[in-house]
Amino acid sequence: MDIYKRMEIVCRSIPFGRVASYGQVAYLCGVPRNARQVGYALRENKLGKDIPAHRIVNSKGQLSGAWHFGSSDLQKELLEGEGVKLYRIDNYWCLDIKEYIWCPDEAEMQNINNKIQYIENEPD
DNA sequence: TCTATGACTCCGG
């Protein structure tokens, strides 16, 4: 099983205007304790092109402080472009995690699992 | 092999 392919599917499933935490992505990939690997995958561009990486925030709703996005405020600008309200706390841009967290319903879960099944049965 | 690192998280005080 290719965990990065799973991560790619999960990340691409995050809806416009919603966010997911690293831990949530890991959980949906079937590796609930691998939140750090999600950050690693994004940092190293292991998930293919045009991944909505800006929709991944930490469990507190803070945007990455490491700014692997080109400009220091790119992630914030992309989220604002999706109608997400950001506010500044110290050095971080934050959002209300309870308001924007993505909560996939049963149908979405099924869809994600179907896609995972598909790519794992049809390697490349 | 072994150690250090980190786009993370949980838990206790």
Place this chain on the structure above:
DNA sequence: CCCGGAGCCATAG
């Protein structure tokens, strides 16, 4: 609510 520390685990070297 806020910190600090511990746990976590794939990777890099």
